[in-house]
Amino acid sequence: MKFSPVLLTIGLVLCLFSCADTEQETASETPSRPNILFIMSDDHAYQAISAYMDHLIQTPNIDRIAKEGMLFSNACVTNSICAPSRAVILTGKHSHLNGKIDNRSPFDTTQVTFPQIFQDAGYQTAMYGKLHFGNNPKGVDDFMILPGQGNYINPRFITAEGDTTIEGYVTDIITDLTIDWLDKKRDPNKPFFMAYLHKAPHRPWWPRPDKFKEFTKKTFPEPASLFDDYSNRGTAAKTAEMNLLYHMQYPHDSKIRPETLEAMGEVKPEVPGFAGGFNGPYGRTNDAQRAQYDPVLDSINQFFQENWPGMTDEEKMKWKYQRYMQDYLGCISSVDDNVGRVLDYLEESGLAENTIVVYTSDQGFYLGEHGWFDKRFIYDESFKTPLMVKWPGVIEAGSTNNEMVQNLDFAPTFLEAAGIDVPTDMQGESLMPLLKGENDSWDRDAVYYHYYEYPAVHMVKRHYGVVTKEYKLAHFYYDVDEWELYDRMKDPQEMNNVYDDPEYADVVAELKDKLAELRVKYKDSAELDQKFIDQYNK
Numbered sequence: 273m274k275f276s277p278v279l280l281t282i283g284l285v286l287c288l289f290s291c292a293d294t295e296q297e298t299a300s301e302t303p304s305r306p307n308i309l310f311i312m313s314d315d316h317a318y319q320a321i322s323a324y325m326d327h328l329i330q331t332p333n334i335d336r337i338a339k340e341g342m343l344f345s346n347a348c349v350t351n352s353i354c355a356p357s358r359a360v361i362l363t364g365k366h367s368h369l370n371g372k373i374d375n376r377s378p379f380d381t382t383q384v385t386f387p388q389i390f391q392d393a394g395y396q397t398a399m400y401g402k403l404h405f406g407n408n409p410k411g412v413d414d415f416m417i418l419p420g421q422g423n424y425i426n427p428r429f430i431t432a433e434g435d436t437t438i439e440g441y442v443t444d445i446i447t448d449l450t451i452d453w454l455d456k457k458r459d460p461n462k463p464f465f466m467a468y469l470h471k472a473p474h475r476p477w478w479p480r481p482d483k484f485k486e487f488t489k490k491t492f493p494e495p496a497s498l499f500d501d502y503s504n505r506g507t508a509a510k511t512a513e514m515n516l517l518y519h520m521q522y523p524h525d526s527k528i529r530p531e532t533l534e535a536m537g538e539v540k541p542e543v544p545g546f547a548g549g550f551n552g553p554y555g556r557t558n559d560a561q562r563a564q565y566d567p568v569l570d571s572i573n574q575f576f577q578e579n580w581p582g583m584t585d586e587e588k589m590k591w592k593y594q595r596y597m598q599d600y601l602g603c604i605s606s607v608d609d610n611v612g613r614v615l616d617y618l619e620e621s622g623l624a625e626n627t628i629v630v631y632t633s634d635q636g637f638y639l640g641e642h643g644w645f646d647k648r649f650i651y652d653e654s655f656k657t658p659l660m661v662k663w664p665g666v667i668e669a670g671s672t673n674n675e676m677v678q679n680l681d682f683a684p685t686f687l688e689a690a691g692i693d694v695p696t697d698m699q700g701e702s703l704m705p706l707l708k709g710e711n712d713s714w715d716r717d718a719v720y721y722h723y724y725e726y727p728a729v730h731m732v733k734r735h736y737g738v739v740t741k742e743y744k745l746a747h748f749y750y751d752v753d754e755w756e757l758y759d760r761m762k763d764p765q766e767m768n769n770v771y772d773d774p775e776y777a778d779v780v781a782e783l784k785d786k787l788a789e790l791r792v793k794y795k796d797s798a799e800l801d802q803k804f805i806d807q808y809n810k
């Protein structure tokens with residue numbers, strides 16, 4: 273039998289195609305290592321993410337991550353304050369081991385942080401936005417970070433080549449830098465780890481002018497515990513200085529101009545609530561920005577001047593709460609828009625398919641619950657933090673996980689996801705089983721918490737504690753020696769300390785054992801508590 277040259281050619285072409293197909297299949301069976309986009313905002317409360325709760329704001333873009341991936345309903349931090357949280361994330365170790373116990377103490381830069389391990393494993397790494405400590409992050413090929421807390425308006429950035437100031441609004445700028453890196457500086461031959469770190473919605477909550485205008489027209493529902501009197505709680509809740517009425521500053525936080533106060537005869541920095549601070553962010557505006565902020569500021573100030581003198585304390589509290597929410601949520605609206613821009617970029621560039629996207633905050637935040645702003649406490653709104661992760665093909669879209677996970681677990685998770693060995697001295701657990709829906713292999717029943725920064729701004733006393741899904745036991749120490757127990761099922765708002773209730777005697781005994789066990793497991797101790805007090809008071 274003879275084959276015509278035409279048939280032979282067709283046969284050869286078909287064979288070539290099928291050979292190519294086989295190669296492609298092999299490649300897709302062993303997918304290349306995933307990229308990781310780690311998005312973290314500063315002080316973003318889960319109460320202000322509509323994937324969790326939608327009574328305050330809609331965040332459709334952040335919610336996309338949950339819709340296409342997994343929402344963690346019980347994610348928490350180990351120490352609810354900014355720089356320590358970041359140090360825990362970077363090292364995979366509790367504060368007492370990584371040494372960055374509070375915002376003041378130095379971070380020991382000789383420690384291994386996980387981006388260094390990614391870099392050594394052949395990942396391209398980058399960091400844009402707020403880090404809060406150090407000016408030369410280790411393990412990142414490219415970075416532009418805000419010095420310290422950074423500024424909302426026309427922010428300055430630290431870069432490897434020196435400082436630079438960029439005109440505009442910080443949330444937009446950090447996003448522009450991130451997208452520009454992905455688009456122009458990314459090496460297509462390497463997987464990447466990118467940390468995209470927002471300053472917003474950190475105090476003093478300066479929204480972009482258009483959001484400022486939009487959000488000052490809105491009214492928000494008040495939390496049930498706005499007028500909490502802290503009865504049935506310990507000394508720490510009563511002495512904390514983060515109450516909206518007493519400790520939130522009219523100029524710095526509610527945006528009352530010094531000139532308004534002068535006209536009212538209220539310029540008394542020594543009077544609680546009237547310290548300066550307005551001109552910090554406002555003073556950075558250029559003429560065009562000022563012209564956009566001014567009409568909104570004028571109307572706030574006019575209302576204040578006309579109405580504040582006749583207001584009762586209750587009315588002042590309510591007014592301050594609305595002003596707070598308008599600004600805080602206005603900042604979040606920009607974060608949401610910008611997260612949307614980055615997600616769109618990942619889709620359009622084809623990167624989304626092999627990129628793990630994580631959204632979290634460095635801790636939670638009080639949005640008027642217990643009458644508070646700020647964080648620090650082991651109580652839920654501060655202790656819990658948003659966490660959602662999407663990973664196409666691995667995480668089931670629209671899934672929810674209720675296990676108790678911590679920011680301590682991030683580094684081991686990212687390393688395992690990238691197929692890199694997790695250093696044995698990291699204290700977190702990889703969340704990979706949970707991400708794959710294998711909850712049965714997860715056996716954590718309690719987490720450990722320890723807060724140190726006291727005496728300091730907001731005056732939240734030092735405390736450590738243990739939290740299970742059902743209970744929370746905390747020990748406040750240093751200038752008090754008090755225990756608190758909350759029944760999380762019966763009292764989710766944590767209004768009643770039941771530590772002395774005889775009905776809970778067994779629970780207390782059990783949790784004290786658990787706490788002691790965790791202190792040993794994580795290598796924390798009374799000696800270390802004392803060492804950090806001595807170091808702080810030096």
Ligand code: SGN
Binds near residue numbers: 353355524646729
């Ligand atoms: C600043 C804020 C505080 C805040 C700390 C720590 N005051 O000092 O309200 O608790 O940062 O925040 S402000 O006058 O600067 O607004 S953290 O997120 O960086 O830990």
Ligand code: CA
Binds near residue numbers: 314353474635
């Ligand atoms: Ca923070």
